[in-house]
Amino acid sequence: MAECASPELIQYLDYEGNPIKDFEDPFTEADLKKLYYTMALSRAADEKAANLVRQGKSFFYAQASGHEAAQAASVWALGSQDWIFPYHRSVPVLFARGYTLAEFFLEVMGKAGAVNKGRQMPNHFGKRSLKLVTPSSTVGNQIPQAVGTAFASMLKGEDAVSVVYFGEGATSQGDFHVAMNFAGVYNTPSIFFCENNQYAISVPLRLQAAAHTISMEACGYEFPGYQVDGNDFMAVYLTTKKTVERGRKGKGPSLIEAMTYRLGAHSSSDDASRYRSDTELEEWKRKGPIKRLLGYIKHKGYYSEAWQEETDDRIKEDIEAALTRAEEESIPEPQTMFSDVFAETTRHLERQKTLFLAHLEKYPPTSDH
Numbered sequence: 001m002a003e004c005a006s007p008e009l010i011q012y013l014d015y016e017g018n019p020i021k022d023f024e025d026p027f028t029e030a031d032l033k034k035l036y037y038t039m040a041l042s043r044a045a046d047e048k049a050a051n052l053v054r055q056g057k058s059f060f061y062a063q064a065s066g067h068e069a070a071q072a073a074s075v076w077a078l079g080s081q082d083w084i085f086p087y088h089r090s091v092p093v094l095f096a097r098g099y100t101l102a103e104f105f106l107e108v109m110g111k112a113g114a115v116n117k118g119r120q121m122p123n124h125f126g127k128r129s130l131k132l133v134t135p136s137s138t139v140g141n142q143i144p145q146a147v148g149t150a151f152a153s154m155l156k157g158e159d160a161v162s163v164v165y166f167g168e169g170a171t172s173q174g175d176f177h178v179a180m181n182f183a184g185v186y187n188t189p190s191i192f193f194c195e196n197n198q199y200a201i202s203v204p205l206r207l208q209a210a211a212h213t214i215s216m217e218a219c220g221y222e223f224p225g226y227q228v229d230g231n232d233f234m235a236v237y238l239t240t241k242k243t244v245e246r247g248r249k250g251k252g253p254s255l256i257e258a259m260t261y262r263l264g265a266h267s268s269s270d271d272a273s274r275y276r277s278d279t280e281l282e283e284w285k286r287k288g289p290i291k292r293l294l295g296y297i298k299h300k301g302y303y304s305e306a307w308q309e310e311t312d313d314r315i316k317e318d319i320e321a322a323l324t325r326a327e328e329e330s331i332p333e334p335q336t337m338f339s340d341v342f343a344e345t346t347r348h349l350e351r352q353k354t355l356f357l358a359h360l361e362k363y364p365p366t367s368d369h
């Protein structure tokens with residue numbers, strides 16, 4: 001039997017960000033500060049995006065606040081050649097990969113200048129040049145796509161790994177098991193990155209999986225599974241790095257289960273207070289990822305109030321500039337929904353477009369929403 005699931009939660013930092021064991025720290029002062037900028041920027045952009053829905057400037061948003069270390073520190077372990085398959089809560093992933101704030105707000109507001117041309121539901125981010133593959137709404141269907149891509153990289157002799165992000169709810173889907181099995185059989189350079197935030201909308205973990213941990217599900221497919229403290233950036237980074245190296249060396253797939261918590265509701269259509277207690281929320285805030293990174297920066301002696309103030313001010317300015325840019329952009333013309341569906345527009349789409357244009361002429365839109 002192959003080496004299997006880690007018997008205990010992998011953790012390097014306590015809840016204040018102080019090391020609890022020895023490890024080799026690859027982060028320079030500049031790295032740590034850049035990671036802080038990325039995670040704090042993601043938190044601020046996330047809160048702003050949720051407000052845009054309340055203001056009627058967007059119609060849907062799923063917050064990622066609380067998931068910053070799990071996502072940003074795992075992307076930190078990747079190279080530009082690697083493929084990323086995000087899911088609907090992958091916001092810190094974007095910023096860690098180089099997706100810009102302006103691109104983010106354009107997408108959230110469905111503007112014509114967005115990467116997906118304002119035709120995607122918010123939270124379905126992707127960008128070809130960053131090897132970020134746009135997800136579909138169906139929970140879990142990015143998982144086999146990611147494994148197929150890893151298999152293709154392997155057949156082409158490339159050294160790219162393919163990382164796929166998903167929640168613990170997605171592990172109940174057939175797609176998860178089909179993909180895990182294929183990866184195990186063909187030894188693909190795949191990293192299954194499960195963000196276990198304890199709930200799939202209102203369904204708690206104990207109703208989602210019979211297995212004691214999600215990470216141990218890798219055992220059935222004969223590859224390693226790791227359960228990490230997903231709010232401990234060091235544990236996430238060092239574990240992901242190990243799985244990336246394993247993939248590059250042709251040793252096959254790995255599963256990471258990052259234990260975390262979403263601080264907000266499932267989405268703008270949900271009220272989490274209906275199924276989660278304030279005590280539980282407060283307990284997870286105590287273990288928060290950004291606070292722990294700041295604690296570690298202090299532990300290393302790199303912290304100063306002036307630096308934090310300057311960084312937080314820069315984040316506010318960057319967000320304001322990106323928002324202004326997105327607000328100024330127009331919304332897509334309704335008839336553009338027929339473009340780019342196929343390389344050449346089909347006859348039935350042409351007909352739908354003609355009917356739709358006639359409808360628009362008869363009933364012109366009254367507002368830009």
Ligand SMILES: Cc1ncc(C[n+]2csc(CCOP(=O)(O)OP(=O)(O)O)c2C)c(N)n1
Pocket residue numbers: 089137138139166167168169170171195197199200201266
């Ligand atoms: C196949 C399918 N079933 C149900 C839904 C509705 N849905 C959207 S997100 C979600 C929960 C996903 O939970 P999880 O995978 O744990 O990720 P999280 O949202 O908690 O980060 C559900 C049930 C869907 N989009 N697709």
